Amino acid sequence: MKLQDIQRLHTDGFLAADVRDRIVAHYKLQDAPNRFIAIIAVIGGVLVAAGVILLISANWDDIPRGVKLITGLALMLGSHAAGWWIRTRHADFHKTAEAFHLVGSVLFLADIALIGQVYHLSSRPPNAILVWWVGIAPLAWLLRSKPQYILTLSAALLWLAMEFLHDKGWLHHHRGELALLFYPAIFVGLYAAGVGMERSPAKDFGSVTRRYGLVGLSFMLLPLLFGSHVSSRGGDLVWSLYALISAAVAAGLFFALRGEAKLPLMWRGIWFGTLVFWLVFVGMACLNDSPHTRWEAGRHDWVAWTASIALFAHCLVMVNLGLLLGSRFFINLGLSLLTLDVIIAYLRLFGTMALTGAMFIVSGVGLIVLGVFIEKRRRAFMLKLQEASTPTKP
Amino acid sequence: MNPRHFIAVLAAQTLLLLALIAQQEYRLAAPTTVLLETAPVDPRDLLRGDYVILNYKVSNLTNSLWETAPAGQTGHGLPVFVSLEQRGEFHEAVLLSTTRPEPLPNRVVIQARTQPSWGNNQVRVEYGLERYYVQEGTGNPRGKLTVQVAVDAAGKPVIKQVFLDGKPYAEAMREQMKP
Structure with missing residues (x-):
């Protein structure tokens, strides 16, 4: 229900002014923010x-x-x-104020x-990044500002990335490869935190955290598609730490998804399994001491192929979840990731006609089946919506 | 939102920046200065712009300078004290120790950290003086670089001035870049 719709009903004479005001006050309706102006x-x-x-x-x-x-x-x-x-x-110029605070x-x-x-x-x-992050972190909560919150999250992750990648970083190990091991778990953790936040006093930031976690996870899964160039053999301490963090993230995810009432139990289980699979798989891929370190060797690499197939399934799950939750974000991210997965798989096959041909056929059939499946789901969803909006006869 | 909380956060940010400035100004105001020899390299930092990497003669020390050589590895950020003595125009390292040495009238003690070194008989140290930020496009000097360093009572050093062939760096670069 939008404020404009209520205004229109009032203008057309269907709604008295006092009723309009009561509806607006009760549902706390506001002018829809102009997303274009916000982005600009x-x-x-x-x-x-x-x-x-x-x-x-x-x-x-x-x-x-x-x-x-x-x-x-x-200036600051x-x-x-x-x-x-x-x-x-x-x-009225709330977004402009947010832009000024962001600049500050x-x-x-x-x-x-x-x-x-x-x-x-x-x-x-x-x-320097740590000091920056600590300095700006309270502003997001004080101003209840999503752009500030995204900046704070980005600052925290940038600091962590620098600790992994910089040769003087506390977490630096052998060209910073540990980032590839730990970041997927961090992003799954962020997603779980976001789902949990939506049922907490910090619910304003729940959706942003959830999305940030999923987009971050999607980016961090892409390196796996290029094969096991990762060889983060950091010793027992690293693996114990990874196991501990992954277990904590999986437990957090379990409790967060348990309260996701909009999803049927089966799909909650499938989604939980999909995300936990990546935690296990990333660990296995980094443990793998493959001699293949070059691009062309990636086409024979089990990590690359398993990651491609698993990501394909992951995307299908995301699209279906999007339909179940009525979330465009899930569907768009799932389809974008699917496209990238297919493109990278093709690129990896360049130069071998037999494999390229086989891959084209398999993925072409897969896409046709997927199209039919999504269209069926969409029609069912639309029908459900129509039934819900049709008034029942007394 | 409570405006007092907002102002408190901004005040904390400002105080933090002012504390950083005050700390460096305190070091710069120290009466003790030393002159060091160096050789430049010129990369660029994403946030702070062009800089010259300063590789000091006193960054590579021989093991014989240890007052008492520490047991185990020394190449991983071990805090050390380097005692400098003036030899001609420049200060040179005469003693390396893991504890602060007794003050002597002709010596200046600087805090440093050990770094991995290629040589067997060498100790590499960093003073936190290895970068000199310069105006865009002036990070490729020709000539002899010397660095005047202020050292506070605790032995923390800070770059006071850099000279190129005896002239202040910016002035010398302006002359070098004249067509």
Whole structure:
């Protein structure tokens, strides 16, 4: 139910003004936010912040360091002050206020970098990101802002990535390969946290966390499609830690999905099994001490082929869940991932006509079957919706 | 939302930045300075721009400088103290120790951390002075680089000034880049 629909009913004379007001107050209806303006505002904010960072990076010798530092601080505080002013005085421009706060948070990182530049600090770079993350984390909750929350999540994951990838990182091991081992588990954990948050006081951020986790997991599964170039043999401690984290994530996922009442029990089980499969498979793929480290060797690699087939099934599950939950996000992500899976499988087969031909036939038949299946499900879903909206005769 | 909480977070962010600035300014104001020899390399940092990597003569030390050689591996971030003495124009390392040495009038003690080294008889140390951020496009100097370093009472060093052939870096680069 949208505010515009209620307004229209009132304008056309079907609804008295007091009834309209009572409905609006009861259901807390608001003007639908203009998503286009929101996207433009966020992109604009990010561009401004990136521009300031580049200007700082240019590092003009002629500007005294005091002026640089004061300007940096003033820009950060000014941006937050502008956001606060708009938020409190012009509630209609909520998205613009959020964009200002976003710029302020990115400028906090720019200021940390500026201090490092001015004083020629060369300590561990992950420290700067850690300080940034800790500094901006409370703002997301205080402002109840989703863009701030996404920035905070991204800062946390960036810090973790730097600890894995930077040669001075606390979690660095052999070219940073441990990131490929741990990140899928982290993203499944985020997804589970998101599902759980939707039934908690932090429900405003539940949907974003869930989506962030699923998109992140999708990206982290793609390297598996290129074969077992991962050889994260980090010793017993790493594997014990991975087993512990995976078990905790699986337990969290189990409890989170248990409360997902919109899904039938069978599909909750299938979805749980699919995500837990990836936790186990990623561990096995990283344990695998394959001699294949080159692209062309990937076509004979069991990791790549198993990952391709498993991802295909994973996407089908996602599409079906999307239909059951009425979620466009699930369907779109499932289909996008499916497309990438098929393209990567084809690329891997380049140069062998027999395998390419076989793969084309199998996946072509698969796609036709999938199309028929999705169309059937869609029709059933539409029929159910129609039945639900048709008034029953007394 | 309570505006006091919002202001408290912004104040915490600002205080953190000011604390970082104050710490560095305190070090820069230290009366002790040393002059070190170095050789440059010029990469770029995503956030902080162009910089020159400074490879100091006192970064590669011989094992004979150990006051008492520590047991086990020394190449993984072990905190150490490097005692410097002025030899001609520059300061050079004369002692390496894991505990702070007794202060001597002609010596300056700097804190450092050990790094993995290729040589058997060598100890590589980092002082946190290995990067010098410069204006865009001026990170490829020709000539002799020397670095003036301020050292505070605790032995923490910070770059005060970099000279190229005896002139301040920015000025020397402007001259070098004249058509």
